[in-house]
Amino acid sequence: MQRNRTYAVLASIAGIALVSGALIGYTLLSGCEEARVDRPLVGSHGVRTIQSDLLIAFEHRGGAVCVPDGWIALGALREEAGVAYFESGKTGVLIRKGAFGFRTIEPKDSGYRVEIAYPLSVPRATVERVFRDVDHAFSSIGAWFEDRATERVAHTVLVTVGVAGERIYPDPGAQLSFYIGEPGSERAQGLLLHAVVHLYNRYAQTPEYLNTQEPFSPEEYAELEATWAETAFSSVRDAAFTRLNYLYRVHTAVVTQNAELVTESPFNDREAFMTLRPTVHVPRGGSYLEYQYGHYILAPLVAAATDALLTERGTGVRLRDLMREARRDNVSLVSLLERSLPERDVRTIERWAAADAAIPLDLVRRAIALYD
DSSP: OOOOOOHHHHHHHHOOOEETTEETTHHHHHSOBOOOOSSOEEOSSSEEEEEOSSEEEEOOOSSEEEOOTTEEEESOSEEETTEEEOOTTSOEEEEETTSEEEEEEOOTTOSEEEEEEEETTSOHHHHHHHHHHHHHHHHHHHHHTTOOOSSOEEEEEEEOTTSTTSOBOOOOOSSEEEEOSOTTOHHHHHHHHHHHHHHHHTSSSOOGGGGGOTTSOHHHHHHHHHHHHHHHTOOSTTHHHHHHHHHHHHHHHHHHTOGGGOOSTTTTOHHHHHTOOOOSSOOTTOOHHHHHHIIIIIHHHHHHHHHHHHHHTTOSOOHHHHHHHHHHHTOOHHHHHHHHSOHHHHHHHHHHHTTSSOOOHHHHHHHHHHHO
């Protein structure tokens, strides 16, 4: 892979000065945008943009980005002659050459060939656990989506543990996902599971079943699948207990309007919290916090409680089976629930999603038992 010329050669040709490691005038000379971060930006799950000695996660304008000597572009759509192109609307990522190791795996039941990039400073035992977690995420979600691809698609997972002393989580996308926590942690694996689900239901060419999921919009249903999968497919001990208890605490705070129950970002924004309209079906122009609650708190709780209700009623089916059938036959999940449950139960589930009724704690506890 060809890299751009060294800074020294460029400077000698164009008289460009090097200041604090930044190349002044580099964009003008090469026609590419410099990868730089004026100030770190924090997202929902960690630091979204950052510039460190080992990693640069940056926003870009969708065009050519300069890749300096000694750096590697990760998740680029293409790279040539020291210039990389990244997914529009997603952060770009560069890592320091020589500071990361690489391993490629081909998970069972998955159509992906996964390259894992990890800091060489991370202990070997930790890295091996990461490999197992990544393999589990792609294998379990691939099997659930019945991935029968005959040719594997390349995808990269970057391990950001031990980089810059921060929890770093740039934008995952079709080319690049992230493993951001200590191996074996509920959030590290959960966010990776979430990202892998979106490889199938957001970046697949024809996710037609998303358009048949009324009263859920395509976006709402895609998030319902991904947020529920964080818990349902986790291999981490006590993940369901940790995650569902947190979700239910936020749910209780919203239902009772008791903001003191939540101290974690983003729900510790008291003004936004007290004006939040709680529903999975976030209205047009909804606030950031309304999307965070509707899609990432209420949706997975509705799914988990529905799974527990299917078990309680002795239906003999699980939610993962009905979701798979909805995809396979391009029919709505609600219609399949109506086939399996009494009508009053289905209407109750719809009321949970619309926040017209609180989700019972006993069903959440049964869901914890299902997944743990």
